[in-house]
Amino acid sequence: MIAVAAHASQTTATLQRVAVIAIAVLVFLFVFELVRRRALMERYALLWLFAAIVLVVLALWQGLLTRISSELGIYTPVNALFAAGFVFVVTLLLHFSLVISRLSEQSKLLAQRLALLDERVSDEQPSDEPQPSAVSKR
Amino acid sequence: MNRHLAIVPAHNELGAIATTIAEIRAAAPDFDVLVIDDGSTDETAAAAASAGARVVSLPFNLGVGAAVQCGYIYARAHGYEIAVQVDGDGQHDPRDIPRLLEVMHGDPHTHLVTGSRFLEHGNGHRSTASRRVGIALFARLVSALTAQQVTDPTSGFRMTDRVGIELFARDYPSDYPEVEAIVLAHTYALHTREIAVQMRARTSGRSKISASLSGYYLAKVLLAVLVSSLRSHPQGKAGPLSEAAP
Structure with missing residues (x-):
């Protein structure tokens, strides 16, 4: 029973990760397209690209967020x-x-x-x- | 060219602008009349020009503060010695201009003379009760900050000399500028005075403070006034761009 629940939550976690990465990639592409169309200036685009990269890194590197939050004393x-x-x-x-x-x-x-x-x-x-x-x- | 300039900010004042200009020319013939058309969508600019005023048309609506400042930049560039602000909506009676000038010339230390509605209890046009309360509040605040008696800090009927012209051309508050401008003048140690005038009901257009002295206006002016009184070495916030007179 416990094993099943653990398995299920792991699947959810993986799904979440995939979703986060997908969103980040979409943001990345969208921002890139805006810059290509000269609708968005590079200096502002960099900010959003940076944010998207941070999201991807956090999604891939599972332990990072946990480590940062425990360092900061944040439970969740x-x-x-x-x-x-x-x-x-x-x-x-x-x-x-x-x-x-x-x-x-x-x-x-x-x-x-x-x-x-x-x-x-x-x-x-x-x-x-x-x-x-x-x-x-x- | 006269050495005196009347600055008339006007935003969609087609109904009153020609009369206002004619009144200024009749009451104060030694004043050139400059209308700052603040992005009017009606024929204010054309009406002003055919009434014999010089017209500077802003490409879009900037608000009365920036419009008036534009007039001061013009006055500075053309070497005017005295500038008086007269609203384009007919509220201010140009027949008071000679009296403002008299006070200005009467005391060499006075750099700014304001026409006040509240110095004497006249029977002129009264504004709404809520607005009078707001004005009274500002009057107290500004009087306290400047250590001078200021009864009508929201009056835009003002005359200033070369010192004031150069200050206001460099730095003039935006949005609802009258209260802030008085404090600004004080920050630069300009001595200000008031004389009693009667204001008339506007004959055209709508109040710039349509939601008269609303919470936003109150808060914004309070903030601006407090911040401006905290600037120990005030600088033209506009920077080098505005320094270059056209």
């Missing part, structure tokens, strides 16, 4: 995984907030300078000539 290895994932995601979000703030500031400066230059250019041009802004506004 999966909790160590959750904790690490959570920290990773929060750090990433903070990083994105920083990037967004910087981009907003930059786009504000660009918009202001564009508007001021636009005013200056249309000021210098005689009104009967076609204005570049009229062309671009189409």
Whole structure:
């Protein structure tokens, strides 16, 4: 009875491992495809590729997660995984907030300078000539 | 060219912009009028231009803070000595501009003069009760932080001189900037004053603070004000990009 249960849980564990590896591989391929289509910049892609690799390593190297979690004094290895994932995601979000703030500031400066230059250019041009802004506004 | 500039931020103010410009030109003829069209989707820019204002059109809506700052960058680049902000929606009465100027010239230490609704109890347009409570809260906070009496920190009816123009061209808060701008001016040791004005009900457009002084606004401004008062050596957060005047 006990042997059967152990066997069953081992099968589940293997299935889980396969699933994790499959997901990681899918993420890897998807990210790779996004970069190929120039939809995702390499510097952000690296993060996700790295995360996928970590997943694969953890799935293949069974003892690693257990060892890390016992070193950290976490009873259930999966909790160590959750904790690490959570920290990773929060750090990433903070990083994105920083990037967004910087981009907003930059786009504000660009918009202001564009508007001021636009005013200056249309000021210098005689009104009967076609204005570049009229062309671009189409 | 005049040495004085009226900065008029306008976002979809087609109904009021021409009147506002005409009023400024009548009440303060020695002011050039610059309308910052903040990504309007209506014909605000064209209406402003045909009313005789210079128009700077932002390519998309940046918010009143960035629009006003754009005006200050313009003022700095063109060497204006005095700049006054007048809302494009008809709330501010341009006939008060000469009085603001008088106070500005009356005291060489004053760099920023604000038109306040609450300095005297006039019978002008009153805002809603919740908004008045919020304004009173900010007034206390800002007065405490700046050690100066500030009764109407949310008023966008402001005049400043070359010192203020250069400061605001370099660094001006975004979103709902009035309260923060006063604290910012104080951080740079600019002496500010208020005079009593009456504000009118807006004749067009909608309030920029539509959910007037909502929790978000309150929290955001509180944070900004506190952080800005903690900056011991404030720097233009914009960096070198904004330094280059067009």
